[in-house]
Amino acid sequence: MPVMSYADAAKLAVAEAMRDDPTVWCVGEDLGRGGVFKQYTGLVEEFGPQRISDAPISEAAIMGAAFGAAMAGTRPIVEMRFADFALCATDELVNQIAKARFMFGGQSRAPMVIRKPMGMWRSSAAQHSQSLESWYTHIPGLVVCCPATPQDNYSMMKAAIACDDPVVYLEHKNIWAHEGEVDPTKAVDFGKAALRRSGRDVTLVSWSQTANLCVEAADVLARQGIGAEVIDLRSLWPWDKAEVFDSVRKTGRLLVAHEAVSVAGFGAEVVATVAQNIPMKTLPKRLGSPRGLIAYAPNLEDQMRVTAPMIARAAQEMMENEPA
Amino acid sequence: MNLTNFDQDAGLRRLHMMERIRAFEETARRAAIDEELVLGAIHLSIGQEAVATGIIENLRRDDYILSTHRGHGHTLAKGADADAMMKELLGREGGCCGGKGGSMHIADFGVRMLGANGVVGANITIAAGAAHGIKLLGGDQIVVCFFGDGASNRGPFLEGVNWAGVFNLPILFVCEDNQYSASTLTSDMTSGNIADRARALGLRTTEADGNDVTSLAATAAEITARIRETGTPEFLMAKTYRISGHTYFDPATYRPEGEAERMQATTCPIARLRETLAEAGVSTDELDGLAQDARAEMDRALDAARDAPWPANETAFADVQDIGSPLKEAF
Numbered sequence: 001m002p003v004m005s006y007a008d009a010a011k012l013a014v015a016e017a018m019r020d021d022p023t024v025w026c027v028g029e030d031l032g033r034g035g036v037f038k039q040y041t042g043l044v045e046e047f048g049p050q051r052i053s054d055a056p057i058s059e060a061a062i063m064g065a066a067f068g069a070a071m072a073g074t075r076p077i078v079e080m081r082f083a084d085f086a087l088c089a090t091d092e093l094v095n096q097i098a099k100a101r102f103m104f105g106g107q108s109r110a111p112m113v114i115r116k117p118m119g120m121w122r123s124s125a126a127q128h129s130q131s132l133e134s135w136y137t138h139i140p141g142l143v144v145c146c147p148a149t150p151q152d153n154y155s156m157m158k159a160a161i162a163c164d165d166p167v168v169y170l171e172h173k174n175i176w177a178h179e180g181e182v183d184p185t186k187a188v189d190f191g192k193a194a195l196r197r198s199g200r201d202v203t204l205v206s207w208s209q210t211a212n213l214c215v216e217a218a219d220v221l222a223r224q225g226i227g228a229e230v231i232d233l234r235s236l237w238p239w240d241k242a243e244v245f246d247s248v249r250k251t252g253r254l255l256v257a258h259e260a261v262s263v264a265g266f267g268a269e270v271v272a273t274v275a276q277n278i279p280m281k282t283l284p285k286r287l288g289s290p291r292g293l294i295a296y297a298p299n300l301e302d303q304m305r306v307t308a309p310m311i312a313r314a315a316q317e318m319m320e321n322e323p324a
Numbered sequence: 325m326n327l328t329n330f331d332q333d334a335g336l337r338r339l340h341m342m343e344r345i346r347a348f349e350e351t352a353r354r355a356a357i358d359e360e361l362v363l364g365a366i367h368l369s370i371g372q373e374a375v376a377t378g379i380i381e382n383l384r385r386d387d388y389i390l391s392t393h394r395g396h397g398h399t400l401a402k403g404a405d406a407d408a409m410m411k412e413l414l415g416r417e418g419g420c421c422g423g424k425g426g427s428m429h430i431a432d433f434g435v436r437m438l439g440a441n442g443v444v445g446a447n448i449t450i451a452a453g454a455a456h457g458i459k460l461l462g463g464d465q466i467v468v469c470f471f472g473d474g475a476s477n478r479g480p481f482l483e484g485v486n487w488a489g490v491f492n493l494p495i496l497f498v499c500e501d502n503q504y505s506a507s508t509l510t511s512d513m514t515s516g517n518i519a520d521r522a523r524a525l526g527l528r529t530t531e532a533d534g535n536d537v538t539s540l541a542a543t544a545a546e547i548t549a550r551i552r553e554t555g556t557p558e559f560l561m562a563k564t565y566r567i568s569g570h571t572y573f574d575p576a577t578y579r580p581e582g583e584a585e586r587m588q589a590t591t592c593p594i595a596r597l598r599e600t601l602a603e604a605g606v607s608t609d610e611l612d613g614l615a616q617d618a619r620a621e622m623d624r625a626l627d628a629a630r631d632a633p634w635p636a637n638e639t640a641f642a643d644v645q646d647i648g649s650p651l652k653e654a655f
Contacts, residue, residue: 023460023461025460050460051460056486056490058482058483058486058487060479060480061449061452061480061483061486061487063449064446064448064449064450064452064453064480064483064484065452065453065456065484065487066453067450068438068450068451068452068453068454068455068456068457069453069454069460070453070457071454071457072453072454072456072457072461073457073461074460074461091443092446092449092450095442095443096441096450100439101643101644101645102424102644103421103425103429103439104421104424104425104429104431104433104439105419105422105423105424105425105643106422106642107420107431107432107433108431108433108439140644140645140650141644141645142645143645143648163646164646165645165646165647190647190648191647191648237648238648
């Protein structure tokens with residue numbers, strides 16, 4: 001099975017989809033030179049500048065024009081460069097794209113993939129580091145996904161391009177170079193989580209890069225005799241409640257970890273939904289960033305990080321603090 | 325008016341379309357005020373009917389238009405069904421958007437009217453994108469994007485018009501200048517000149533009397549033919565005047581006293597065309613007949629809408645998205 005990076009896995013998916021369907025095209029700043037993270041390198045040579053289209057620094061127009069082109073019969077892949085910059089196109093995404101199908105009584109679709117590289121990437125400071133995935137889960141009409149591995153970045157990109165709904169596709173900037181095996185025949189459905197580790201004692205729920213940190217934490221916990229089950233949600237809307245419920249029924253303990261600010265993060269949604277449905281042995285816990293801003297200086301930036309040791313410690317505490 | 329080349333049949337067709345637009349809106353206003361049948365805000369284009377009529381008559385059925393919150397006229401002129409539109413304004417089953425959009429989101433994709441828009445200026449980038457889609461797919465359609473003078477002060481104006489220029493797209497931007505941004509005189513809040521902004525972005529720009537449907541239609545015929553031929557975007561400033569308030573319930577007391585009445589008396593596009601047709605020898609009876617016909621059509625549309633049921637409750641959850649049901653997945 002081929003081994004490739006998280007960035008190349010998505011690129012392969014895009015290239016295959018573009019070969020299969022001439023209406024698929026990509027648009028964003030700097031794509032003709034491979035994109036700011038080189039996740040489009042080589043595509044303009046194969047598909048030409050019309051289908052791997054450069055764009056002015058006009059996020060609202062990139063999003064809005066791609067939407068218009070989607071309604072006219074194409075399937076655009078929109079590159080927002082940084083998730084932070086996508087905020088310049090919020091009206092286009094939230095008021096237009098997400099609502100068009102409903103407002104127009106089902107007359108239109110917006111089959112679009114909106115790529116928004118997210119998350120902390122060393123010393124990128126407050127405007128190039130955010131994790132805003134929970135915002136989009138709040139908007140009916142959007143699919144939201146956060147792949148954490150090369151395999152998922154391949155398979156979910158394929159699913160996103162094939163989907164007739166607009167998909168907010170959040171790739172984590174810190175793991176572009178992560179390598180892993182990619183099976184091109186493997187499909188992933190939205191709303192189907194990945195069981196990354198099995199365990200009987202505590203359920204760790206996460207997504208994006210933090211899911212990988214949960215796997216690290218589970219390996220540490222295993223050496224201490226604690227069986228942590230790691231569920232990588234992969235997509236947040238829809239999210240795989242059945243898998244999480246089944247796991248928490250087994251373990252009786254739930255810890256949700258994410259990089260985003262804890263307050264009103266998607267962890268709150270997961271914890272609340274599980275608490276409404278499944279009796280637990282201990283109080284559930286969520287772990288996210290303090291409600292602070294991400295700084296430039298590495299030591300200040302680290303104050304906002306959720307790390308593998310923090311996840312492991314929180315899980316240990318849940319085991320220790322169990323009521324008699 | 326010089327009647328040498330006046331096309332009387334075209335004049336009668338245009339008068340009928342303008343009367344239909346006016347009658348649709350007056351009927352809707354009456355339904356709102358007298359019967360409380362139209363529940364949300366509606367924005368009337370009374371006085372602006374020539375812009376929709378004169379421009380859209382040059383389009384094919386498969387050409388696209390995008391409109392604004394003041395979009396009944398554009399939608400009717402593109403060929404949408406008045407019955408379905410009236411039902412939409414009343415929020416009823418059989419409305420062109422199933423009662424989900426109302427006046428501000430009226431759309432008829434069957435005639436390639438890709439939607440009114442509740443956000444000023446938001447349709448400009450979307451329209452540029454529809455033209456981008458046509459170009460990518462190798463089509464020969466064109467797009468007309470209508471927006472108001474106020475929209476030229478929003479960022480998407482710059483981004484969308486620049487986009488059309490950069491990618492050389494088959495689109496006509498029509499700034500329908502009714503002189504008011506809601507209750508604010510647009511000139512008070514606009515630095516420089518809107519047409520100059522389009523010129524600065526490299527678009528061939530034409531300024532026209534938006535209340536003279538005869539000359540506007542001829543100008544639009546030339547422009548749309550050129551866009552179809554060259555695939556190059558252009559810009560049209562159509563000067564008009566909003567005789568009604570911003571919404572149907574806006575008394576528009578912010579305007580100088582007598583302004584609307586004076587403008588109606590001197591510039592109303594329907595009155596002006598009637599005058600020309602009368603000069604050309606059309607009888608008052610025939611002219612009145614067109615208005616009566618339009619009013620009768622819209623009365624029937626209102627009757628049908630009044631009798632139509634509300635949409636089924638479960639449609640509130642339909643057509644949100646394919647992936648992730650709004651009910652099943654949410655709790």
